[in-house]
Every structure is written in structure tokens, then in C-alpha cells.
Amino acid sequence: MKRPTIHDVAAAAGVSRGTVSRLLNGDRYVSTTARVAIERAIAETGYVVNRNARSLVTQRTGSVVMVLSEPHEKLFEDPNYSVMIRTAVRMLAERDMSLVMMVAGDDGDRDRVIRYVRGGHADGVLLLSTHAGDRMVDALVDTGIPAVAQGAVIGRENVIPYAAADDREGARQMTRHLVGQGRRRIAAITGPMDTPGGIQRLEGFADVLGRKAAKRLIEHGDWTQLSGESAMARLLERVPDLDAVFVASDLMAAGALSTLRAAGRRVPEDVAVGGFDDSSVAATTHPPLTTIRQPLARVAEETVRLLLALIDGERPENPVVLPTMLVVRDSA
Amino acid sequence: MKRPTIHDVAAAAGVSRGTVSRLLNGDRYVSTTARVAIERAIAETGYVVNRNARSLVTQRTGSVVMVLSEPHEKLFEDPNYSVMIRTAVRMLAERDMSLVMMVAGDDGDRDRVIRYVRGGHADGVLLLSTHAGDRMVDALVDTGIPAVAQGAVIGRENVIPYAAADDREGARQMTRHLVGQGRRRIAAITGPMDTPGGIQRLEGFADVLGRKAAKRLIEHGDWTQLSGESAMARLLERVPDLDAVFVASDLMAAGALSTLRAAGRRVPEDVAVGGFDDSSVAATTHPPLTTIRQPLARVAEETVRLLLALIDGERPENPVVLPTMLVVRDSA
């Protein structure tokens, strides 16, 4: 009934536990006879190594913790997370490592994360959507455990390596596209200025249109559809003659579309709308959104690769920035 | 530099490790003087218990593994997962347990999951979107480790406890709503018949319209938007005079909407469309979808509660089925 241990395998194979351990850990110096006997014994007994016992002596846990920094009440439908989780699970599995999830929604959560990592329960930390000025980040860095982020951690770009889509260049692509369509009064709805996407996408917009010119044509949103609606309403009020708007996320763009429709503006005839993300809503809005696709899968891969390199003691390049792509549909 | 152990705490507090351990594990029989000394020592040393060492002797891991049964290449945007992960993380954290993620996309993955659980690395298993006839399920049950599912595991309803939304009643609600609107030729686009949602939502539809009558007005989709488009096209071909369609998911409904629009049918004037899920696309389609909202958060909670009860050795009721809600927008 009890789970077989390395002793059982050793006994069944007629060798000592040392030899079994050596085989398990890929050491050389195991004779072929021993090897086949042990492999048979493992198969027969259904032995699987006890990671706790192993960790106890090796001081490595074989696991990585992924920390989501969103408040609990916010349901995240962000496909980022999904891709990230899958990618991490897959890449870790290749090394027989596992992924532990934690959420850092409030201070209690953050303390738990810090305690967990400080307790040595993870070989590495994967940070997602970490907020600017989060003290947890510094605490994690202090533990000395390798940590990386998906997307820059504002203010800690040099201490937390990260991989990200090239938000800035993406925004430039879209803005150039709007300009290329002959649009002259191009406004923008941005994300929150304490997120890397919020900042970089606005920067890209300003890169093309010029700092001062751009500044007057901007409204801020908070990534939600509702905020897109109201930001669009404010823009229409302030800049009634606008003929294009670059919206920093598809969800906000969906909101902007309904405001425009309610205001009787035709898209794209009267106003062109450019989104960002190429999320699932982009294809379902009416009209379908012209948007910027991020290489989510590659960002996820590079983020995990960064962490694994760090765990292996390497000094990987930082940051890893990956190109975006313009996806032209009907809205612009 | 080294991480403090229970010995260090004991020494700093002037007691033995036994006493520290007792305090840590909530045993009674610890004097107040000892208690305060130990608590101070813990704070001073920054001690945090080594779970590996603990697990080694207690034979409990303090972790639960969540298994996603989707192929790797399928990007899941399903908010189900997000809610589930957050809920599980939150509820487990209350017990100081952690959540390990695994993906069961192919046979290799499934073997890994089985090995992991058989190795005693988790106190419980949380199954998500498990497919009918998955041999992994039986292997997991064989380990004797508590396992529950979110949504029924087809063919294993009695061996794997589960919590789910009342898909069948939800489908009835929508169908009755369409009937109540005076629609007479009501068709349906269903999900795959090897998923509980696919089966139950069709059952509910048939409950209201009658088995034989319903059967002729059905096309199958695979939950994707594209499949919704083509299923709608097939329906229009077969049943040109339909005046309503119940679509078993919002994403497929979004596909159906574009097919209808392309065919020149007005929604809801010519054809009423009812969705299911109340996902984010439901609000962004044109017109916004009338749909069925599932109590995702409660389903997640009940699923985790089920698992925790099982881990505690209780025999919880099975299944837990939670009511859905009709959300009326413009499409029906």
C-alpha cells in the first residue's frame, strides 16, 4: 500500500540506493547491467521520486511561482495570462519542473508571496502585470531568487529582466497607418500611465505626430470598455472635427465604437479607429477592428527562457523586445 | 546567510524545537511565556517553515494541482479558467496551501500528471474541461487522491464529484424566452456532443421544443466563432424561414450574427439570436447579445469547496448545480 521508495527500487534491482540515485540524476558511472535492472525495478514498482526529500537535500525546489498582480475582484480575460500559463507549464515540464500560481491582489497576498519565496519554496519567480512602485518587487529581489517579468516593471527595468512586445513601435505602426490613410486630425485614447503599455503606446503615438501636437488630442482610459466609451465622448466634445482615433486597447476601442455609433459618426468613413492587442473582441466588433497584434506566444516563451537562464546562473540579455504586426480589418 | 531553521528559532527563544513545532502546528499545551518568546524569535530571525521537510514526515503536501485538458495550441481565452485559478488560489491560500498548474494536452502531458499525482505531490486534483473517455481520469481515481471537476466528466459523473452551472435549465430559459417573443421557427447551434455543455444545452433546448421537432433544426459547432458562422450558413440553407436561433455559446453566436448580416437578415427583426455564457464578446457584438449568464464565480467556489471537503475526509453532496440567469440585450 505504501508508496515505493528508492530503497525498494534498490532492493528489487539488487543494488544500493546510491546507484539508483546516480541513475536517476543522470550521473555517468552506472554499468549497463545495473541500469537495466534498475529501470526494470522502477517500472515494476511504479516508483516515482519524492521531490520533497530531494529538495530537502539539494536546496532546489523544481518549481517556479507565477505571481499575478491583479486585484481579486477583477476577472481577467486577458489571453496573456492563458498563453503565459500554458507556455510556462510546457517549458517547465521539459525540465520536470512545475508551476505554482499565486495572486498578489492585496497586501496580505503580497506578504504571502514574499514569505513563500523567502522560504525557499521556488527556484524562480515569474511576475505578471506588476504595478509601478510595488514594494513586493523589491522584497523579492532581496531574496536573491531569480525573478523576471512579462512586460517591464516600471522603475525596475534594470533589476527585473523582462520580455515584452514592442508597444512603442506598435503604436507607431498604427499611427503611421492612420496618417497614410490621409487622416489629419488623429486623436488617441491611452491606457493608464502607470502601466508600461499605457506609457509606451502613447510614446509611439507621439513619436509619429510630435509631442506637442499629440498632447492636446489625448484622453486617458483604464483599459475597460466603459472607459473607452467615455473617453471617446470627451474627445468628440473637445475635438469635434477629428477624423481618426488610435485606441490603446481593443476593448476600449469597442467602447469607442459604440460612442461613435451613438454620435452618428460612421466608421471608418467619418472616423477611422485603430485598436491594439488583436484580442478576440477585435473580430466581433462592428466594423471589425484594424489593430496591432502582439506576439503573445513569443513574449511568453522569451519570458520563461529568461527565467530559466537566470536559474541556470547565466546573465541573459535584458530586455527582450519583440516586434508587433499591423492587422488591417475594416475600422481603419 | 543561510535560511534560519526551526533549531535557530528554538535557540533564540530558549526552548526546544518540539515546542516551536507545537506552536507552529497550533497544538495546545504551549505556555504563554514560550509562545511570546518563540513569536519574537520567529520575527527576529525571519523564519519560515520548510514545507519539504514538513511534507516528508506528514505525507501531506499542502498543494493542489489543477489540470487543464486543452491541447497546447488552443489559446484559451475562456474566463472560466481565470476565475477558477483566482478562486482556487484565494481559497487555498486561506489554508496556506498552494496551487500547481498542469496542462494535459497530449499523452506525454497526461503521463506526467499521473506520475505527479501518483508520486504524492498533491493533496488533491482539480480537473478542468476534461474530455469524455480520458483514461487519465481513471488513473487519477486509482491513486486514491481526492479529485473533483469543474463541469461534469462525461461517463464519470459518479466517480468524480463536480460543480457546474445548470446548463440544461439555462438552455430552457433561453428557449422559453424565444418562444415567449412569439418566435415559431426556432433553430439551434450546439456545441460538441462530447462536452457536458454541448449535451446539456441541447437537452434544455429539446425539453422546451420537444425531441423530434427540435432534432431537425440543429447544427453542430465546436465553440469557435468560425464554426458558428458556418453552422448558421447551413441552417439558413436548410431552414430558410427560421425566425430565431439559440446558439450554445456567445462566440459561436458572434459568428452566427455575421453570417446573418451577410445574408441580409436583420437581428432581431427577422431572426432573433440567443447566446450562452455572457462572455465579454456578448456586449461588443452588434447588436449586443441576449444571452445566459453562468454563475462562474460560484461554480468555481463550489468546485474548490468540494475538493477541500474531500481532502478533509468528508463526503460532500454531488453534483452541485447552480442556477443560470437570462440577460436580455438587443439580439432577442
Place this chain on the structure above:
DNA sequence: TGTGTCTCTGTGAACGTTCACAGAGTCTGA
């Protein structure tokens, strides 16, 4: 033949806990 190197093996100690047990002290009630 002797020396050194290489391959392979077994063994004791250690990792950091919990648990069972034994024992000391205090309190209660007959």
C-alpha cells in the same frame, strides 16, 4: 610487476521537519 587512472559501487551523514513518548511540575479533589 608496479603504478596510476578510470569505472563502478556501497555507506554514513545530512537536509529540516513532525510525532510519539517520557517526564517534570501544578492543580484538584477525596
Place this chain on the structure above:
DNA sequence: TCAGACTCTGTGAACGTTCACAGAGACACA
């Protein structure tokens, strides 16, 4: 006053690994 119960404490053993070390045997080369 004494027995018994209750409170509190420390200690040794065990959990299942890995690691360093010592040593045995085989082989090559001088």
C-alpha cells in the same frame, strides 16, 4: 497527604533523498 489528571517541555527516531568519500576491480603503460 496522595493519586490522578492536566499542562507543558525536551529528545530520539523517522520521513526519502543526495552527496562526498572510500574502496574495489579493470585496464594501460612504463
